[in-house]
Amino acid sequence: MVSSTRLSYCTAALIFLAVSAAAKEDGRRVMQQIKLEAPNLSQEDMYSPTLPQQYRCDACRAISYHIHESLRKDANKIRARQLPEYEIIDKFDAVCKEKSFDGYGIRRGGNGENVLSGVGVNPPETLTLDGRSGGGGSIQMGGQQWSRRLSAMCRQLVEEIGEYDLVQKWAAEGEDTPAVWLCNSYCAATDNSTRPGEAVVPSRHEDDEMTLKEFMRRTGFKDDTFTGKS
Numbered sequence: 001m002v003s004s005t006r007l008s009y010c011t012a013a014l015i016f017l018a019v020s021a022a023a024k025e026d027g028r029r030v031m032q033q034i035k036l037e038a039p040n041l042s043q044e045d046m047y048s049p050t051l052p053q054q055y056r057c058d059a060c061r062a063i064s065y066h067i068h069e070s071l072r073k074d075a076n077k078i079r080a081r082q083l084p085e086y087e088i089i090d091k092f093d094a095v096c097k098e099k100s101f102d103g104y105g106i107r108r109g110g111n112g113e114n115v116l117s118g119v120g121v122n123p124p125e126t127l128t129l130d131g132r133s134g135g136g137g138s139i140q141m142g143g144q145q146w147s148r149r150l151s152a153m154c155r156q157l158v159e160e161i162g163e164y165d166l167v168q169k170w171a172a173e174g175e176d177t178p179a180v181w182l183c184n185s186y187c188a189a190t191d192n193s194t195r196p197g198e199a200v201v202p203s204r205h206e207d208d209e210m211t212l213k214e215f216m217r218r219t220g221f222k223d224d225t226f227t228g229k230s
Contacts, residue, residue, distance in 0.1 A: 039106050041106075055116040056186045062120045070092075101118070
């Protein structure tokens with residue numbers, strides 16, 4: 001089993017890896033090929049200081065996940081109205097820190113479109129080798145710009161509603177994740193908006209390939225991660 005790889009740079013749309021599978025009965029190893037598809041990045045994806053519109057619905061769901069996880073730790077105090085105001089403010093300050101959104105990025109979704117991926121929303125895929133046919137999946141491209149954008153959107157959302165009102169709404173709505181009631185406007189806006197035009201990625205070709213050695217070098221894998229050789 002091979003976990004999907006997060007990259008913080010733009011690379012070819014298709015990457016092929018030759019990996020060593022389980023040995024056959026005669027002791028030989030069967031080489032398999034995994035196809036990893038990278039998302040096509042638009043100019044807005046790469047350079048916009050704010051989160052592009054098409055990702056805001058999923059971003060709100062990711063933010064609501066972290067809000068829910070934070071508040072449910074003090075659920076009894078919240079329902080009893082025993083959580084001090086300064087602790088409420090501290091909670092949301094912690095939720096909206098950039099480090100809360102480390103590991104988020106974009107990858108290609110099932111329909112070929114880019115989707116935001118991370119904890120609580122479109123989690124990264126796990127690739128499984130399946131006999132001689134190999135496997136496939138998508139590369140997630142992340143980096144500090146995505147955690148920074150999500151952090152900014154989190155602070156904006158909290159400021160618009162208010163920490164105290166968010167806590168009271170969460171308590172009134174029960175244990176459901178806040179995405180049910182918190183993200184309606186963001187998701188409606190995304191669903192009704194026109195998505196950006198064709199993605200722009202410099203110097204990419206559909207038949208670009210990257211060698212296993214080069215892929216390992218760029219992603220920090222050891223030489224024997226897949227092949228069992230040093």
